[in-house]
Amino acid sequence: MEKEFDFQQIEDYVVGKLDAKARKAFEARLATDENLAREVAFYQDIIEVSEVLGDEDLEAEIKSVGAKLEKAGFGMEDQSAENAIKKHSFSTPKEPKIKKLPLHRILSIAAGFLILVVAGGLWWINANYGDQALATKYFHQEANALLRNAAPGEEDVLGSGLQFLTDENYAEAKSFFEAVPKSDEAFREARLYLALAQFKSKEYTAAASNAALAAQTKTHFQEKARWLQINALLAAGQTGAEFESLLNDMSVNSPDNYYRREAAKLKAQYESFWRTIRLSL
Amino acid sequence: MGENALQKQRLEQIRKGDNKSIETLYKDAFPYCASFVLKNQGTREDAKEVFQESLLILIKTARKPNFEIQHSLKAFLYGVVRNLWLKQLNQRKKSGLDLIIDEPDKNFVIIHEDEIELKKELEARYQGLYDAMQKLKDDCRKLLNLTFYQKLSDKEVAPILNYSLEFVRQKRRRCVKQLKKLTAM
Numbered sequence: 001m002e003k004e005f006d007f008q009q010i011e012d013y014v015v016g017k018l019d020a021k022a023r024k025a026f027e028a029r030l031a032t033d034e035n036l037a038r039e040v041a042f043y044q045d046i047i048e049v050s051e052v053l054g055d056e057d058l059e060a061e062i063k064s065v066g067a068k069l070e071k072a073g074f075g076m077e078d079q080s081a082e083n084a085i086k087k088h089s090f091s092t093p094k095e096p097k098i099k100k101l102p103l104h105r106i107l108s109i110a111a112g113f114l115i116l117v118v119a120g121g122l123w124w125i126n127a128n129y130g131d132q133a134l135a136t137k138y139f140h141q142e143a144n145a146l147l148r149n150a151a152p153g154e155e156d157v158l159g160s161g162l163q164f165l166t167d168e169n170y171a172e173a174k175s176f177f178e179a180v181p182k183s184d185e186a187f188r189e190a191r192l193y194l195a196l197a198q199f200k201s202k203e204y205t206a207a208a209s210n211a212a213l214a215a216q217t218k219t220h221f222q223e224k225a226r227w228l229q230i231n232a233l234l235a236a237g238q239t240g241a242e243f244e245s246l247l248n249d250m251s252v253n254s255p256d257n258y259y260r261r262e263a264a265k266l267k268a269q270y271e272s273f274w275r276t277i278r279l280s281l
Numbered sequence: 282m283g284e285n286a287l288q289k290q291r292l293e294q295i296r297k298g299d300n301k302s303i304e305t306l307y308k309d310a311f312p313y314c315a316s317f318v319l320k321n322q323g324t325r326e327d328a329k330e331v332f333q334e335s336l337l338i339l340i341k342t343a344r345k346p347n348f349e350i351q352h353s354l355k356a357f358l359y360g361v362v363r364n365l366w367l368k369q370l371n372q373r374k375k376s377g378l379d380l381i382i383d384e385p386d387k388n389f390v391i392i393h394e395d396e397i398e399l400k401k402e403l404e405a406r407y408q409g410l411y412d413a414m415q416k417l418k419d420d421c422r423k424l425l426n427l428t429f430y431q432k433l434s435d436k437e438v439a440p441i442l443n444y445s446l447e448f449v450r451q452k453r454r455r456c457v458k459q460l461k462k463l464t465a466m
Contacts, residue, residue: 007454013430046460047429049407049414053422054430058298058340062333065304074308 005039015045024159094139134269135204158186161193173197188214192225199228204236226250226260230266292350296343297441298431310355314362323366331369335361344432392427413463421456428453 012018013026030037039106090202101109127133158180177194191215198207210228217223230250233243247270250263294302315328316334323331335358342348349355414422420442427438435449444452 007457008450011428042461043457045407045410046414046425046457049410050429052407052411053414054426055337055341057426059333059337061298061300062307062336062340064298065307066329066413069304069307069311074311095341120353201319270389 005036010036010040010043014047015041054258131234131237131239134266158190158193161190165193165197168200170197170201174201188217188219189221192221192228195225195228195232199232199235202235204232205238208232208236208238223250223257224260225264230263234266234270288350288353291354292343294362295340295354296431296435297437298340303336303340306354306358307332310358313355314359317359318366321366322370327366327369331362331366332358333364340362409464410460413460416463417459420452421459424449424453424456 003121009018009022009026013023018026158177158278161173161176161180162168164176174194174197177190177197180190186191189209194208195210195214198204198210211225211229211232215222215229226246227250230243230246233246247267249262250260251267252260291302291306303379311328311332314332315325318328318331319325338361339354339358414425417425424438424442427433427441428435433441435446438444439446439449441447
């Protein structure tokens, strides 16, 4: 006979309705109750598939609204489209009156324009291909993902520190994670979160060092730590042999792996023509 | 009713998937959005496809918690259409783009979605459950859609399906049991 669970609580958990205290207590039970964990996983799968089916249904509904309006002669006739364009035309700039200018005036305007274009171009290259710009671009989305996948049980030890990170209170987060002793089994994971707090505080060198420490042993967060280390080294401008070796290893083709895909994209931008221009200036 | 309050009401109706509201918005916003596509190397068919995709994005985004709109729904849709169409043109590698300059004081929201890749990935992982959910009876499919896709509370679901609050919960439990049987087969 199927074990009776509190299904309302399971549903509240998977849709995110439990408060922090109740969620923590529930997750503690999940860590020890395999049957409960299986039931929760099934509900989570239902949510994932509901997204796909829901999109399909919604798409079909929107198409049917469109078809219904089309049948009623809305928006698809040549005249309707033309009227739509006429009604919603944006104003086009009028042809400027060109006065005849002396040559030296034309040349000075052209020189000024060229300086602006070059300055703008240099600014764009630096904004998009500078070391810190690349690192913070690729690490931006990763920050929250680091917090979601702590192994069951470990989050309790590091819970307060993770809350500081979630609240973007990086000073407190750093103090918390720095205080986790080396003898504690969560030490390396604490170093990963310390590195993250340092990265967010722009202490890139320290972040790289602690991420390297976190990545030393094979754990479920080793790849994340390596990825953070790569981005911290880049942001710190430490793009020597160690950085290149890590980036090359990480960007080995593996389309199913998120970090390897991101590393491949970073490598492409890092070796791009625009970055070469920037470095040669 | 003030303009802001009217926008909020329309957004709430669209969030709940009210067909009439979707139709009204479609009629209101389509010519405005289509003009950008038609003026930038698009056909009528392109305009229709991009607009429908944008409307899907709007409805899904409206269902996220704490979503608020700064401008009108029409302006929001325009921003999404513009972004999607420019992305498509870029992918088609058309040269010599001659874009219309927007009025400089208007800011449009840009939404980034990669719906197609996510859908393919999910279909591969959850094929069995996907097939099972399609075999469910309409009442179960509707209930699971309202709860897990549209993310409505039980209080909101109950009047839509004409169930009592308690029955919504019991029925959902039965539908999930049914899914388990179908996936075990």
